[in-house]
Every structure is written in C-alpha cells, then in structure tokens.
Amino acid sequence: MNVHSSLSDQLKPAYERIVGTRPKIVPICQITGKLLGRDRMAAVAEARNQVLRWLSHPRRVGRLPEAAWNHGEFEVDMPGFRAEVIRIDTADVDYWISRFEHIDERVARTWSTEITVARQETHSVFGLRLVLSTREEQPDIPTSLPGIVKQIAETPGLCHWDGREIGKEPWVIADEDEVLDLVELIQSPSRKYPVIVVSLAEGVCDPASALLDASSLADQTVGLAQVAVLSGPLSFRLSDEVGKPFSVFRGAVRYYRPGCDFSADSPYAHPLVLPERIVGWGNQGPSAFLEHLMREAAFDSTMRINADRDLPSLSAVKQAALSSRRQVAAQQNGPSAEAFTLLEAENRTLRDDAEAATALAQGEEMARLKAEAWAREMEEENARLRWRVRMLTEEVEQKSGTPIDTNVPIPSSLSELRQWSEQHLTGRVAITSKAARAARKSSFKDVELAYRAVLVMANQYYQMRVNGGDEHRQALENALQSLGLRNERSGEECFLREQGDEFLVDWGRGKRLLDWHLKTPGNTRDPERCFRLYYFWDDETQQVVIGSMPDHLQTRAT
Numbered sequence: 001m002n003v004h005s006s007l008s009d010q011l012k013p014a015y016e017r018i019v020g021t022r023p024k025i026v027p028i029c030q031i032t033g034k035l036l037g038r039d040r041m042a043a044v045a046e047a048r049n050q051v052l053r054w055l056s057h058p059r060r061v062g063r064l065p066e067a068a069w070n071h072g073e074f075e076v077d078m079p080g081f082r083a084e085v086i087r088i089d090t091a092d093v094d095y096w097i098s099r100f101e102h103i104d105e106r107v108a109r110t111w112s113t114e115i116t117v118a119r120q121e122t123h124s125v126f127g128l129r130l131v132l133s134t135r136e137e138q139p140d141i142p143t144s145l146p147g148i149v150k151q152i153a154e155t156p157g158l159c160h161w162d163g164r165e166i167g168k169e170p171w172v173i174a175d176e177d178e179v180l181d182l183v184e185l186i187q188s189p190s191r192k193y194p195v196i197v198v199s200l201a202e203g204v205c206d207p208a209s210a211l212l213d214a215s216s217l218a219d220q221t222v223g224l225a226q227v228a229v230l231s232g233p234l235s236f237r238l239s240d241e242v243g244k245p246f247s248v249f250r251g252a253v254r255y256y257r258p259g260c261d262f263s264a265d266s267p268y269a270h271p272l273v274l275p276e277r278i279v280g281w282g283n284q285g286p287s288a289f290l291e292h293l294m295r296e297a298a299f300d301s302t303m304r305i306n307a308d309r310d311l312p313s314l315s316a317v318k319q320a321a322l323s324s325r326r327q328v329a330a331q332q333n334g335p336s337a338e339a340f341t342l343l344e345a346e347n348r349t350l351r352d353d354a355e356a357a358t359a360l361a362q363g364e365e366m367a368r369l370k371a372e373a374w375a376r377e378m379e380e381e382n383a384r385l386r387w388r389v390r391m392l393t394e395e396v397e398q399k400s401g402t403p404i405d406t407n408v409p410i411p412s413s414l415s416e417l418r419q420w421s422e423q424h425l426t427g428r429v430a431i432t433s434k435a436a437r438a439a440r441k442s443s444f445k446d447v448e449l450a451y452r453a454v455l456v457m458a459n460q461y462y463q464m465r466v467n468g469g470d471e472h473r474q475a476l477e478n479a480l481q482s483l484g485l486r487n488e489r490s491g492e493e494c495f496l497r498e499q500g501d502e503f504l505v506d507w508g509r510g511k512r513l514l515d516w517h518l519k520t521p522g523n524t525r526d527p528e529r530c531f532r533l534y535y536f537w538d539d540e541t542q543q544v545v546i547g548s549m550p551d552h553l554q555t556r557a558t
Contacts, residue, residue: 023110028130028141029298031149031223033166035117035124036157043156044124045071047117048096050155054148055083055100071096080105086317094119097317109134113146116312126152128223143291145298149223158223162190170198170218170227172207179237182228186242186256194225194297195256199248205231211251211275212286217293224297245419251275253289255296263415263440264433266422386542389427390466403459410451414439414550420451425458430538430545432505444550445528452483453518453533457544461487465537465544485518490534490553499555503534505547512536514547527551 037043048071055061055068061083065074068085076083082101088094095118102111109132116127128149132139150168152158158166164185173179186195198214200207207214207229218227230238235249245267248254256270273281273289281289393404408424411417418436421429444450460479464472480487490496496503496513504511514534524530533549 023108023133023135026132026134026139026141027302028132029145029224030127030129030301032125032127033158033160033223035126035152036159036165040119040124044094044096044117044119046156047124047126047152050151051098051115051117051148054146054151055098060100060102088317092121095312095317097312107134107136107139109136109139115148126158141295141298143220143294143298145220145222145224150219153222160191160193162188162192164226166223168219168222170207170214170229172229173231173234176234176237179230179234179241182230182238183241185226186260187262189259192258194258194300195228196221196225196293196297197228197230197248197254197256199230199235199250199252199254200232201251202232202235202249205233211278212253212290217290220290220294221297224294224301243416243419245423246270248272251278253278253293255293257300261433261437264418264436266418268422386427405455405459408455410448412447414442414444414447414450417451417454417549421454425454428458428462428543429454430541430543432507432545432547434505435534435546435548438548438551442549442551443527444531446531449483449531450533450550453485453531453549454546456480456483456485457518457533457535457546461544466542480518484520485531486521487516487518490515490517491555495555499553502553502555503547505545507538507545508540512538512545512547514553525552 035043035047037046049069052064052068056064061076061078061081064076064083067074071087073085073087074083075085080103083098085096085098087096095116097114097116097118100113100115103109104111112131112133114127114129114131116125118125118127128146130146132141153166153168160166171182173182182195182197185191196217198210198212198217200210210229214227214229221227230248232249235247239247239249242262246262246265252272252274254270254272260270278286278289281292397404405424411420417439418431421431439450456476456479460472460476464476476487490503493513493515496515501511503514505514513536515536517535518531518533520529520531530552531550532552533546534553535544535546537543538545
C-alpha cells in the first residue's frame with residue numbers, strides 16, 4: 001500500500017472503473033413501525049393524509065390531483081420533482097406507497113423518498129426509505145430526517161415492532177425500576193434499533209446539564225434510535241446490573257447496538273465515548289458528535305431491515321399491481337389493447353428495477369472496496385500497536401523482574417471471562433463470543449483453574465509462539481504441569497470437520513478450526529470436573545484465540 005497517498009486517491013481508479021458515468025444509489029435511512037390507534041382504518045387514513053399534506057407543500061409537489069385525496073393512484077411529473085402513488089387493495093391487505101423524487105442540480109443528486117402506509121391482517125404499518133442517487137465519489141450526507149416521520153409519530157402515533165412507542169423526546173430514567181426497564185430493553189432480542197444512553201455527571205440529576213443535547217438527539221433520531229438520559233446517582237444502579245465495562249456514567253455516552261448480550265459481547269461492540277472526546281469531537285465539540293450519532297443510527301437502519309419483508313419498494317408493489325391487473329384483463333377480455341398496455345407498463349417497471357439494481361450494486365461494490373482498503377489500513381495499524389504493546393510489556397517485565405500478569409486478579413465467576421481478558425490480556429489472547437457463552441453456561445467448579453489456564457496461554461504459550469526456543473517450550477510445559485493440564489491436538493482435522501460447527505469458530509473473514517486444546521487428564525465427562533480449553537493460534541494477529549471453554553465439546557460419537 002502506498003502510505004503517502006490517501007484512501008480516496010487509492011480508490012479513485014477503481015471508482016472511475018466501476019461507476020463511470022452512471023449514478024450510484026446510496027441508502028440513507030430506513031424506518032418501519034406499527035401505526036397506533038384503536039381504529040386501524042382511521043389511523044391508516046390519517047397517516048396517508050399526513051403524507052399527502054407533506055407532498056403538497058409548495059417546496060415539494062404543491063397541488064395534488066383530486067384522486068390523491070381519495071387515496072387513489074396518481075403521478076405528477078414536474079421540472080425537478082416527481083411524485084407517484086401505487087395502491088393494492090384486496091380483502092387481506094391494503095398497500096399504499098408513495099415515491100417523491102427531488103433533483104438537486106447544484107450537486108447532480110436525486111433524492112428519493114418512499115413512504116408506505118399499509119393495512120395488514122393484524123396491524124397497520126408505516127415505512128420510510130430515503131435513498132440518494134449521485135455520481136459523487138464521497139457525497140456529504142445531511143443529518144436530518146424527512147419531517148413526515150415526526151408528524152406520523154405524533155398523529156396517529158407510531159411504535160417499533162417490539163411495541164415501544166416512538167417519540168421525539170428522550171426517555172429520562174426516573175428511578176431504579178426504570179433502570180431495570182432500561183436493562184431489559186438493551187438486552188431484548190426483539191430490539192432492532194440502537195439505544196443511546198446519555199449519562200449525567202456524578203451527583204447530577206438535571207437532564208438539561210448533559211454535555212450532549214439529549215432532546216435534540218432524540219428529535220433527530222425519531223424512529224431510528226431510543227435516546228435515554230441517566231442521572232449520576234442512577235448510573236451506579238446500572239453498573240450494578242450490567243457490570244462496569246458495559247455501563248455508562250460521569251457524562252459519557254454509550255451506543256448499545258441491537259442484539260446486546262452482556263455475557264457474550266465485548267464491551268467495545270457497544271461504543272462508549274467519554275466526555276473529553278465529546279468536547280473535542282472533530283474539533284467542533286458536542287454538536288459534531290450529535291451529528292455523528294445521527295449518521296450512525298441512520299446507517300445502522302439501512303443494515304437491519306429486510307427490504308423484501310419489512311419495506312417492499314414502490315417498484316415491487318407497482319410490478320405486482322400491474323401483473324395482477326394484466327392477468328384480470330386477459331381473463332376477462334383475452335388478448336386486448338388494455339392487456340398489451342399493462343404488459344408494456346410492467347416491462348418498463350422491470351427495466352427501471354434493473355437499472356436501479358445496477359446502480360445499487362455499483363454503490364455497494366464501491367463501498368466494499370472502501371471497506372476492504374480501510375480494513376487493510378486498520379490491520380496495519382493494529383499490527384503496529386500490537387508490536388508496541390509487546391515491546392512495552394517486555395520493557396516493564398525486564399525492569400520489574402516479574403511477569404506483567406503476576407498480580408492480575410482472578411474473578412470468582414466465569415461469566416466475567418471475556419471482560420477480564422480484554423482488560424488484562426488484549427493483544428495476546430482473544431475470547432470469542434462462542435467461548436464467552438460457553439463459560440457463562442458452564443457448571444465447572446474450579447473457576448481459578450480456568451483463569452490460570454488462560455494466563456498460561458497469555459504468557460508461556462504466547463512467548464513460545466512469538467519467540468520460539470527450547471527455553472520457552474520448557475517454560476510452557478512446566479506451567480501446564482503445575483496446573484495438572486496437558487496440551488494436545490483436538491483430533492484429526494477431517495474428524496473435527498465432520499462434527500459440523502462444533503469445532504469451528506467465526507474469526508476474521510471466515511471460520512477457523514479449534515485444532516488444539518488444554519485438558520485435564522482422565523476420561524471423566526463430569527461437567528463440574530472435566531476441563532477443556534479449545535484454541536488456535538492466529539499468525540496474522542499473533543495471538544491465541546480461545547474458541548470454547550471450559551466444557552468438553554461434543555462429537556457425534558459422544
């Protein structure tokens with residue numbers, strides 16, 4: 001890699017080759033939820049009217065045709081603007097979807113906003129998809145949502161799929177019971193949106209004193225995230241519930257991603273930003289950090305929604321409607337001018353879909369190239385940092401005359417394994433999610449032995465791998481003997497791969513085989529006494545990767 005050129009310069013030839021003169025499509029944000037209200041028909045009608053009023057604003061389409069206000073289909077094509085509504089109304093579903101396109105000629109962009117209001121069998125749905133079509137290599141994306149989302153959230157009302165109501169005000173945690181509610185929300189497997197917790201300084205209870213404007217953040221992430229404000233005193237209660245590594249306090253802000261599992265996740269998977277970083281964010285301070293959070297929530301929304309299931313595009317709905325009408329016309333009249341016209345319209349829709357898919361693929365290919373280039377740069381930086389940590393560790397050990405891990409505390413529970421390892425052994429040992437889950441569920445009694453075994457991997461085994469030599473091999477053997485453990489292959493590779501995913505772990509860009517393990521002697525399979533630590537050595541990152549412990553992995557024979 002040419003270290004003297006920027007990432008943008010390195011990717012420019014690839015960009016020109018892929019994109020050429022064709023625009024690419026960049027998803028900006030996607031929101032879906034259920035409409036509130038006891039009268040579903042009235043809620044659907046009000047939501048559609050809200051969308052129509054939004055479209056009829058003078059800065060958008062302006063005057064709409066009469067059919068629009070009857071919730072019928074229409075098209076309006078004007079210089080710089082285009083609007084269209086398609087509707088499928090059957091006994092089972094009433095699907096109404098609009099698309100508004102706005103051309104910004106100053107920067108050669110086209111903004112497309114698709115809004116869905118649908119009545120389904122058990123509930124009514126609102127959805128919004130905002131995409132950008134552009135030839136810009138790195139478009140500057142604004143940090144504001146279409147105002148229609150806030151309008152729908154107010155009237156008729158909107159909630160996430162997990163039932164939590166969507167509003168434009170932050171959730172101010174009032175007492176310890178609400179702290180427990182917050183923990184439940186963060187860990188909920190049905191949550192598909194981030195929870196952003198803004199903490200207050202120690203002893204402070206006034207939300208207005210927060211370093212970050214939580215009200216503004218909640219207003220700008222309506223439907224994208226749940227913003228919560230946590231007072232100084234209640235931060236201690238959160239720490240008691242989730243542990244300090246996963247907590248947030250003293251003015252910091254934490255971004256809890258969906259799928260949070262405190263027992264298996266790394267705390268770094270749910271970013272914590274301290275007050276000092278917020279103050280200096282981008283040399284602009286809290287306002288720049290707020291924009292960063294909004295962009296992050298918007299980007300995450302485009303990754304989490306299954307478009308085919310949750311938010312079908314207008315083109316897909318239009319194609320289905322045209323196909324249905326063509327079939328009805330053919331059944332009633334046989335080959336006719338009407339059927340031919342419908343077929344032509346359906347073909348045009350398919351061609352438009354193909355062009356849109358090509359543009360989206362170009363955008364995704366460019367994003368992939370950028371991600372790969374960025375990943376390579378991060379891998380190089382990671383390698384430099386690991387080397388620096390290694391040098392500093394050796395320097396400390398030489399000066400002190402004792403191993404750096406001599407006084408590392410041993411936890412009393414295996415549920416703390418991953419956090420403990422990241423705090424003390426980062427760069428030498430990595431605990432996978434699979435290993436963290438297995439440790440949390442294990443009934444193995446000798447907790448200290450399990451932690452001591454990991455320390456051996458971080459010290460004697462690590463030194464043997466990076467430095468080699470008989471001296472380090474003997475040191476490893478002595479350390480294992482002192483714990484009553486042996487280091488052996490897990491089995492023949494062909495046999496291990498026959499066991500499905502049991503001896504495989506996700507690592508890097510693929511799966512790796514747990515081909516070695518530490519074990520206690522004997523044939524006992526009693527989970528309270530039988531110890532196993534399955535691992536592999538990763539040459540690329542120069543560390544031990546522990547894939548499962550402390551229980552014996554099952555084979556088809558056992």
